[in-house]
Amino acid sequence: MRYGKVTAAEGKGEELAERLLAAAEALENDPGCLLYLVNGQADSPDVVWVTELWRSQEDLEASIERIPPEQAAAVNELAVEWEMVELEPLGGKGPLGASEADSPFTLRKLTDAEDMAAKFGYGAVGQARFVNEDLETRTTGLSHHRLRPDARQAFGHRHQAAEEVYVVISGSGRANLDGEIVELAELDGLRIAPGVTRALEAGPQGLEVLAFGPRHKGDAEMVPGWWEE
Secondary structure: OEEEEEEEOOOOHHHHHHHHHHHHHHOOOOOOEEEEEEEEEOOEEEEEEEEEEEOOHHHHHHHHHOOOHHHHHHHHOOEEEEEEEEOOOOOOOOHHHOOHHHOOOOOOOHHHOOOHHHHOOOOOOEEEEEOHHHHOOOOEEEEEEEEOOOOEOOEEEEEOOOOEEEEEEEEEEEEEEOOEEEEEOOOOEEEEOOOOOEEEEEEEEEEEEEEEEEOOOOOEEEEEOOOOO
């Protein structure tokens, strides 16, 4: 969620508001935009406030990229100052609770989520898709991992509070759990307690795993160079 305060050049507040309202109308069919409200400040006609709520950061960034340059220029030529505050909704009463996340179910194909391994230069190792935003989960974390044959994850990680369960969908491999090596085969389930540093290595057929557990934002800690022997 974001709050934006836009100060227009003197006497240009109404025109600025009209252009921001046009931007809101253009977002009407954008499924990633859950809320985009434009408000005038009663005691200062040249100040306009914008309230935004997005399904995910990726949806916001994609929407920004789709803004025509001439539309952005038309707004910027009227604005003399922008202030943007990023917020995280915690709860309470109001229309913010009426997002898609409150629908009785969400169906998404896991492989449609962005491959974060490729995004950060680890595509040679495999794929890693974190599908929480796509599935609109609130309390459950879920990720889908594919490792190429004989490949090992580029770094380890651990969670401070979340217990995690890995389920092997296909292939085989090994898990390094605080230095203890565990063999993994198809349809094995592996529970990992909070605090345990872990990393995966694929066997000759590759390794495909689902990882899930309670969702705690900011709970994961990356451990570079942890399994290198």
